[in-house]
Amino acid sequence: xxxxxxxxxxxxxxxxxxxxxxxxxxxxxxxxxxxxxxxxxxxxxxxxxxxxxxxxxxxxxxxxxxxxxxxxxxxxxxxxxxxxxxxxxxxxxxxxxxxxxxxxxxxxxxxxxxxxxxxxxxxxxxxxxxxxxxxxxxxxxxxxxxxxxxxxxxxxxxxxxxxxxxxxxxxxxxxxxxxxxxxxxxxxxxxxxxxxxxxxxxxxxxxxxxxxxxxxxxxxxxxxxxxxxxxxxxxxxxxxxxxxxxxxxxxxxxxxxxxxxxxxxxxxxxxxxxxxxxxxxxxxxxxxxxxxxxxxxxxxxxxxxxxxxxxxxxxxxxxxxxxxxxxxxxxxxxxxxxxxxxxxxxxxxxxxxxxxxxxxxxxxxxxxxxxxxxxxxxxxxxxxxxxxxxxxxxxxxxxxxxxxxxxxxxxxxxxxxxxxxxxxxxxxxxxxxxxxxxxxxxxxxx
Amino acid sequence: xxxxxxxxxxxxxxxxxxxxxxxxxxxxxxxxxxxxxxxxxxxxxxxxxxxxxxxxxxxxxxxxxxxxxxxxxxxxxxxxxxxxxxxxxxxxxxxxxxxxxxxxxxxxxxxxxxxxxxxxxxxxxxxxxxxxxxxxxxxxxxxxxxxxxxxxxxxxxxxxxx
Numbered sequence: 001x002x003x004x005x006x007x008x009x010x011x012x013x014x015x016x017x018x019x020x021x022x023x024x025x026x027x028x029x030x031x032x033x034x035x036x037x038x039x040x041x042x043x044x045x046x047x048x049x050x051x052x053x054x055x056x057x058x059x060x061x062x063x064x065x066x067x068x069x070x071x072x073x074x075x076x077x078x079x080x081x082x083x084x085x086x087x088x089x090x091x092x093x094x095x096x097x098x099x100x101x102x103x104x105x106x107x108x109x110x111x112x113x114x115x116x117x118x119x120x121x122x123x124x125x126x127x128x129x130x131x132x133x134x135x136x137x138x139x140x141x142x143x144x145x146x147x148x149x150x151x152x153x154x155x156x157x158x159x160x161x162x163x164x165x166x167x168x169x170x171x172x173x174x175x176x177x178x179x180x181x182x183x184x185x186x187x188x189x190x191x192x193x194x195x196x197x198x199x200x201x202x203x204x205x206x207x208x209x210x211x212x213x214x215x216x217x218x219x220x221x222x223x224x225x226x227x228x229x230x231x232x233x234x235x236x237x238x239x240x241x242x243x244x245x246x247x248x249x250x251x252x253x254x255x256x257x258x259x260x261x262x263x264x265x266x267x268x269x270x271x272x273x274x275x276x277x278x279x280x281x282x283x284x285x286x287x288x289x290x291x292x293x294x295x296x297x298x299x300x301x302x303x304x305x306x307x308x309x310x311x312x313x314x315x316x317x318x319x320x321x322x323x324x325x326x327x328x329x330x331x332x333x334x335x336x337x338x339x340x341x342x343x344x345x346x347x348x349x350x351x352x353x354x355x356x357x358x359x360x361x362x363x364x365x366x367x368x369x370x371x372x373x374x375x376x377x378x379x380x381x382x383x384x385x386x387x388x389x390x391x392x393x394x395x396x397x398x399x400x401x402x403x404x405x406x407x408x409x410x411x412x413x414x415x416x417x418x419x420x421x422x423x424x425x426x427x428x429x430x431x432x433x434x435x436x437x438x439x440x441x442x443x444x445x446x
Numbered sequence: 447x448x449x450x451x452x453x454x455x456x457x458x459x460x461x462x463x464x465x466x467x468x469x470x471x472x473x474x475x476x477x478x479x480x481x482x483x484x485x486x487x488x489x490x491x492x493x494x495x496x497x498x499x500x501x502x503x504x505x506x507x508x509x510x511x512x513x514x515x516x517x518x519x520x521x522x523x524x525x526x527x528x529x530x531x532x533x534x535x536x537x538x539x540x541x542x543x544x545x546x547x548x549x550x551x552x553x554x555x556x557x558x559x560x561x562x563x564x565x566x567x568x569x570x571x572x573x574x575x576x577x578x579x580x581x582x583x584x585x586x587x588x589x590x591x592x593x594x595x596x597x598x599x600x601x602x603x604x605x606x607x608x
Contacts, residue, residue, distance in 0.1 A: 051537050
């Protein structure tokens, strides 16, 4: 087992990792930029090394500086957390060269699954369902109609140079295809100067449901069930829960098997998440894979009763997985609390926290690295806390989260607590019948 | 132990030219290594256990230098504000000379100009010459040879008016 782990990260995840290391009797080294001198992760670690000025590029993202810190502290492993260098294949390789264990997958895993196109191609080979689509650009109308019919309607006609919803047309039947084809190409040419078109199946009322997998160094992969992350704003997750209100035993078995297959195919090592889109008919399609521990990992921890950071460290130390897949017991919801003003377009609100009272009580967990008198630096992301509630049923969990949000007091900065309070009372959310379009209709002022 | 007593104790340790001193009295314990101490490994410093009455340092960085009698924070802090600091621009191991058999780049009393090489910091087998950005006379050397340093750590104090 490792003697000393250097945490190449900051904020709540750095603190999270330090806590587990302490329980495992592993020494910890924190690295920090000058902006993070007063951070909790610096205070809680056994040793701390200042590695650079505030800018991430010159501190938390600087491979040479982090390796220098490893050198002078004699750490034998690095935990990269999430974000920063956690999915940087070059960094994983540098660690290998220096004989330092990178707690995570191999560089090859990151390269295979990091690029969406490569990942999709890999999954097709593995026999995991992906969003059906044309293999390249469509040459002409006839080919387009043929491929669309093969994929199955409804389809999205998409401009390869497209973005911001431009050059896209939704087509529900082969009769409508020609019209959509012409319009999409004209719009694409006008907006991007490129009328190259491809086709993808339109996933109706898509839900974002991801599966947590764990793979050991001996080829065994298991899944730890799902997390529903459909409620997103600009592709940023706001809230996650397990079980997904849309899940059935059969769907979990099918999706779980696909997630495990994906992991086994690439001989995945460590914890990872396979993201799927699920349509209203409960067809599921591979979207992408995250080769790291995720922000929302506590949701899974609360329903399967295991410490995922501990599992990561054990796997990195060469321990084999014992047991099989885990099904959730009870219900857990996580609300991400950001230093943003939900009444003003969620604009960032860094500054000094003059007063902080965290939620507590039965079934309430708060992962945070802020405290009273802490100043949130403007250089990093705006997430300041995660409130995770666990109860026997979804309804009880929502009630508990409401209670927890009401007693979560932060003064001096604006936070997204009011947004979550409103969300807990929202009929659509409470019903469990929502998909990724949910935030399009959600209005803070109503 | 009061701050006054601690101050007196440190002065005594220095005047006796001890290399290492340890004591324990009830819940208070103190461990001091001076410039006479020869360290076998560069990364293992006994952190100074601060007495309950004195403010505890936040996250005693192991890479911080051992307390030497000259750099004790309980003395001469009033004078130091007028000096300029030469800070480490990187993380690594600090060396005072270009190689073990050569003389040190600078010592107390030397005059340096901006751009002069003052030390080497080594990381991952790469040796980087650190140049001073200030001009003046070296009044203090705060890190011992072959000790680890972190970003922004003060290495030398320079009197610009000397």
